[in-house]
Structures are given as structure tokens and as C-alpha cells.
Amino acid sequence: MSVVGLDVGNETGVVGVARQRGIDVVLNEESKRETPAMVSFSDKQRFLGTAAAASSTMNPKNTISQIKRLIGKSFSDPELQRDLHLFPFVVTEAADGGVAIHVHYLGETRSFTPTQVLGMVLSNLKSIAEKNLGTHVVDCVIGIPVYFTELQRRAYLDAAAIAGLHPLRLMHETAATALAYGIYKTDLPETEPIHVVFVDIGHASMQVCVAAFKKGQLKILGQGFDRSLGGRDFDEVLFHHFAEKFKEEYKIDVVSNPRASHRLRAACEKLKKVLSANPMAPLSIECLMEEKDVRGFIKREDFEKLAYPLLERVKAPLEKALAESQLPLDKINAVEVVGSGSRIPAINRILAAFFKKEPGRTLNASECIARGCTLQCAMLSPTFRVREFEVQDAFPFPIALAWKGSAPESEEGDQSHPNSVVFIKGNPVPSTKMLTFYRSGTFVFDAMYADTCELPPGTSAKIGSFSIGPFTPNSEKGKLKIKIRLNLHGIVSVESATLIEEEEVELPVNKVKDHPQARTEASPMETDKEGTGGNKIEMDVDIGGYEHPAQPLSENGVPSSEDKFQNLETDSSKEAVKKKRTKRIDVPVNEVIVGGLPQADLQKSVEKEYEYALQDRIMEETKDKKNAVEAYVYDMRNKLYEKLQDYVTDTEREELSTKLQQTEDWLYEEGEDETKSVYIAKLEELKKLGDPIEERQKEEEARGPVMSELWY
Ligand code: ATP
Ligand code: MG
Numbered sequence: 001m002s003v004v005g006l007d008v009g010n011e012t013g014v015v016g017v018a019r020q021r022g023i024d025v026v027l028n029e030e031s032k033r034e035t036p037a038m039v040s041f042s043d044k045q046r047f048l049g050t051a052a053a054a055s056s057t058m059n060p061k062n063t064i065s066q067i068k069r070l071i072g073k074s075f076s077d078p079e080l081q082r083d084l085h086l087f088p089f090v091v092t093e094a095a096d097g098g099v100a101i102h103v104h105y106l107g108e109t110r111s112f113t114p115t116q117v118l119g120m121v122l123s124n125l126k127s128i129a130e131k132n133l134g135t136h137v138v139d140c141v142i143g144i145p146v147y148f149t150e151l152q153r154r155a156y157l158d159a160a161a162i163a164g165l166h167p168l169r170l171m172h173e174t175a176a177t178a179l180a181y182g183i184y185k186t187d188l189p190e191t192e193p194i195h196v197v198f199v200d201i202g203h204a205s206m207q208v209c210v211a212a213f214k215k216g217q218l219k220i221l222g223q224g225f226d227r228s229l230g231g232r233d234f235d236e237v238l239f240h241h242f243a244e245k246f247k248e249e250y251k252i253d254v255v256s257n258p259r260a261s262h263r264l265r266a267a268c269e270k271l272k273k274v275l276s277a278n279p280m281a282p283l284s285i286e287c288l289m290e291e292k293d294v295r296g297f298i299k300r301e302d303f304e305k306l307a308y309p310l311l312e313r314v315k316a317p318l319e320k321a322l323a324e325s326q327l328p329l330d331k332i333n334a335v336e337v338v339g340s341g342s343r344i345p346a347i348n349r350i351l352a353a354f355f356k357k358e359p360g361r362t363l364n365a366s367e368c369i370a371r372g373c374t375l376q377c378a379m380l381s382p383t384f385r386v387r388e389f390e391v392q393d394a395f396p397f398p399i400a401l402a403w404k405g406s407a408p409e410s411e412e413g414d415q416s417h418p419n420s421v422v423f424i425k426g427n428p429v430p431s432t433k434m435l436t437f438y439r440s441g442t443f444v445f446d447a448m449y450a451d452t453c454e455l456p457p458g459t460s461a462k463i464g465s466f467s468i469g470p471f472t473p474n475s476e477k478g479k480l481k482i483k484i485r486l487n488l489h490g491i492v493s494v495e496s497a498t499l500i501e502e503e504e505v506e507l508p509v510n511k512v513k514d515h516p517q518a519r520t521e522a523s524p525m526e527t528d529k530e531g532t533g534g535n536k537i538e539m540d541v542d543i544g545g546y547e548h549p550a551q552p553l554s555e556n557g558v559p560s561s562e563d564k565f566q567n568l569e570t571d572s573s574k575e576a577v578k579k580k581r582t583k584r585i586d587v588p589v590n591e592v593i594v595g596g597l598p599q600a601d602l603q604k605s606v607e608k609e610y611e612y613a614l615q616d617r618i619m620e621e622t623k624d625k626k627n628a629v630e631a632y633v634y635d636m637r638n639k640l641y642e643k644l645q646d647y648v649t650d651t652e653r654e655e656l657s658t659k660l661q662q663t664e665d666w667l668y669e670e671g672e673d674e675t676k677s678v679y680i681a682k683l684e685e686l687k688k689l690g691d692p693i694e695e696r697q698k699e700e701e702a703r704g705p706v707m708s709e710l711w712y
Contacts, residue, residue: 442469
């Protein structure tokens, strides 16, 4: 079983793996710890990761990046609409109101969903983990922004399935960072917690959380975010500044030219990084457009003036997280900054002024999320033993239920109001709630966001509908216990629906009265009992009107009905009394979820991904075979004049040299883009001439020592 943590950023992805000696961030094929979260499409194959990034300048229209901005969104989402001009690729509205990404691939225009493209990014990260671990990777934990909606979470799960991954948890990036920080702290207090604020500014968004740490435990107290404030927004400020400047100075309109825009944006990102370490920075791009070389220059202070409106926005998520935590500033023990977008010195100044203390950078800013996710995966997996550390994450959006008819009772027994909140803002993840409905037949309720103001504009409040039934109660209204779960991914589901029925039976009485496990309706029959799957019917015995002493419970906290019957059977008394017996009958639950792929479509996408991956593999193997021909040409040419020169006749050398030269020319001309089998045949053709010569030389060498033995 694999233990892997994946951080998929808007710009880059990081892969963590657990080994017996600890957590490692692993290297990709180019020996880098960060892999571009990109996919590039060409006529012959896809390129993933670093290879995709390499082709982004040459092939910007077919290179997809920032997939995290598109995932699980509707095309009309105003935030997405604002992003559109940043994408060099074509994005349109899909038939279902979602997003369709159009690229030229395998000789034709094809469209992909963001879920499919994220599936490709994930399968690339998966293969990096597999190459490092030398095993198949399936189980993992994947980081997601805390502000992700239900739709985005479901899309992530679908993308993971397309990549052949099984996430044990979609973990909030904020909690992953806090875990990576806390688990290695050996000096955490036993009682009074310490409070740490984590600020993550990435490529496209900002997230903040306030965490309380005690020995063996972390608890998220408050969260804040800005979905659209990250490093790329600072690049954009520079981009517009220089685009304007070049319009005046060079009379070129960079914005109108996608390739020139792409190059200027990339140059601005570099410039921004230089400005983080230097008070000024130059910009120079050769042949940007209309064959003009451009030059520019900017001082850090001027950049900060230009970026003032962005810098102003950094404070709001800090204030929100702090307010939610209900902590005064002086209770904040430390501020930790992560995410590479936060390297801008002005941001550091804002944080220091706000918290009245210098922010720390003790965590590895680009790796902490992957590390936190890997730790969480290790904790959830039976393969590794990890230090006991409880992660109490918080869910940022309140979830309510809506139904027709009378309101249910919550587990605490209070009467809920229509559209009542089942999971409050900041509710621990995961959580379950038990509700009791009184209904005569199949009924439906909706799960929805109780408040949409913190969600992307236009997000539908409805998460899903749940139909409970059919069932036939033995009285006018049946009592139904509905167990609702906010699962480890932050997704809402109905875990079980149980019809609770009482019936009267005649049972012997004597021992029952003394029996310690006999129970009333008020006993923990309501106990959240795990694993009531299938159609199992459970029975409990109730004795009406009888007061019992506090009863000991069986191992799982529930009195065992079997025990009771055993005791009852040993009772020899003939006396009988009418007692109530409780039957628990599982009732079917049908979910109509908003979003996520239907199983058949998901399966189709899985097969497609397999097909694309196969095509990529064929292309890689073709490249290998072509390289083998090329390598043979150079190698043999040298050998003919060195190692093999005593074993080859002039005619042979002449013939093979000519053939090698012809092959080299062919490789650069008509043979440049051939199939794998053509390259294999070509190599064999050359070897037919070359092998006999090499054989001769080998034989001679083998004979050598024998000859020398004779001499002595
Ligand atoms: P997100 O968290 O939004 O999903 P991500 O995790 O890919 O995205 P990071 O890798 O944390 O983002 O940060 C990438 C951003 O950091 C880019 O915008 C990059 O330009 C910026 N960045 C990297 N180094 C520096 C630097 N030295 N100074 C300023 N910005 C930097
Ligand atoms: Mg990030």
C-alpha cells in the first residue's frame, strides 16, 4: 500500500512519499522537486509536467496550465470569466454549463473537461511517485484549497479516479501545512495551547488559518481566504505596466498578440522574483513582436506603488481568520508564511505590521503541503506507524438541510427548524449528525449551503437531494433515524437511514428485571453505530416503564441484544410479561448529487486516459528507438576509425561509412518522424553490416590471452 501526498498547485505540483525513515519530497525525471502542473498537446502525443512547460512558449494555445482555476466551475462564474484573458488556450461553455478546453491534439481539434486535464496532471504526479517508490501508487492524500466547493471536491475525486488514484482524504492545504508544522514540534504544551497563524500565498490564491497546538493535537480555529489573490496577480500588474510602456516606446500592442503576451508575462514573473531580492530589476526581451527587441526597468518601490491595490487586499483574509478564531492578537504566538507568492517583501511588511511580530519561515514554503498530505496519508494507512497526532480540521461553510413537512429532531433531541443548519461554520471534518424524522412514506430532503456569501458568485446553494425510502411503517408515521456525514473530503452524504419500529412481545420476566443490560427507550439506542450496512435488521429489547440502573455497555458502546436473549432463555420461570421490542430496519437512500461525473462517464474518461497514456508511451518508445539509431551512427563511425580499424577492410569501412552517413541524413529529413518499427528496421539494417565486424574484434580479443599463454 502506497503512502503518498500530492500538492497540486496552480503553477506547480509537489509529490511526497513515506518511507520507513520518514517523509521525502521526491524528484521528477529532471531531478526537480517541483513539477509544472501543465499538460501540452501536440499532433503526436501529450507532454506532461516539465516537458509541457518546455513547450508552452512554442505551443501556448495547446498548453494547459492553472487547471485548479477551472476545475468544478461553471463557465458563467464571474471569477472564471475574469481569468479567461489570462489563458492562452481556448475555453468555452460546455453543453452542461461547465467548461470545455479546446486543443489541437492528434491531428484534430478536441475538447477536454478540466476534470480530464486535472486527471492528466495527477497521473503525471502519480508516475513520479511510482518511479521513486518502485511500486504501484493508488492510495494517497491530495491537498485542496480550503475554499473549494462541493462541486470542486467531487471533480477532484473524479480526476483522481481518472488517474487511477484513490484519495483517502482531500485535505485542506491549510490543515496540511499546520500538520507538517506541528507533528515535529516536541515542545508542545500539555494544557494551554499555542496559537500559530499560517499564511499561504500561492500563484493564484491566498489562504490563512489560525491553529491551536497542544501535545499530540492540532485544531483549526479560524480561516480566511481570497480566491483570487496570488503571485500571478502581481505578474499581471507588471505585465500591464510594461505593455503600456512598450505601446508608447516601441509602438507595439503586446496585448493583441497571444505569443508576445505569453512571453511578456513570463518575463514579468521573472522580474518580480528579481525584485524580491533586489531594489531594482531590468527586463529585456528579444524580438518580442514585429521583430522589435524591447528593454525596460523598474524599481521595487515603483512596483509596490503599482501593486498597492493588491497589497491592500492581503489584510482582509488575516482579519477574517483572526476574528473567527476569537483570539486577541496577543494570543498569537507565531506567524508562519508559506507559498512562494509570499516572497514579495511588501507582503512580509504587511504581515509583520498586522500581527505585530516578524513572520517566520521555518517551514519549507513549497513543500509543506505535500509533506502534510503525506503525513496524513501515513496516519490513515495501516502500513506506517506515525506519532499520535490528532488533526481537527474545520469546515468553512455552514451546511443546512431543507425538507417539506414537519421538522426532524437532532440527536440532542431538540426540534430542528426548516432549513436548519446541520454542520455549522467551522464544524470539525469529518463529522456525523443523527436526525430523527417522522414520516409515513418515501420523502426527500436537500442538503445545501446555509450561506453562499463566501462562495464564488453564482454558486448554487443546493448540494444534493436525498430520497429516503421506500419503507412501510407499522403505524401512521414511522420513526426514521438519518445519519448525515461530512466526510474526510468535506463532502456531504447520507450514511444511513434506519426505520425504528416497536412491537410488543411476550417474554419471561424474572431475570429481566435484574439484568444489567436491559434498557429503556432513553438508553443509548441512538448511539452512532458504525457499519449497519446491507439489510440487516437489529433487535433491541425495551421494558416499558421500568427504571434501570446505569447500564454497562458492550465494547462498541451498544448493548448487545444476543446477550439479553441468552439470559432470557436460561430463565426457567413461566411468568410472562408484555414488553416492547425495537426493530431497526435499513431504508434505501438515493442520492441525486449536483455535479460529479456519472459512473458511466467516469469509466469512459478512465478508458480515454488509458488510451492517451498508451499513445504517449508509444511515442516515448519511438523516440527511444530513433535515439538508438542516432547513437549507433555516431558510435560506429568513431569505432570504425579506432577500436575496429584493424578488423575491417577498406571496402567494408567504405560501405558502412556511406550507409551511416545516409542514415544520419535520413534522420534529419524524411526519417525525422517515422514509426517505431521503421527505426527498429533501420537499426537492424545497420547492424547487419556492423555486427560481423564487431564479432571479429571480440573473437580476436577472446583469443588474445590464449595466444599469449602459448608464448610463455
Ligand atoms: P496555488 O497555491 O495558488 O495553487 P502554487 O502552489 O503553484 O499555486 P506556489 O508555488 O506556492 O503556488 O507559488 C507560485 C508563485 O510564487 C508564482 O506566482 C511565482 O511567481 C511566485 N514566486 C516564486 N518565487 C518568488 C519570489 N522569489 N518572489 C516573488 N514571487 C515568487
Ligand atoms: Mg499552493
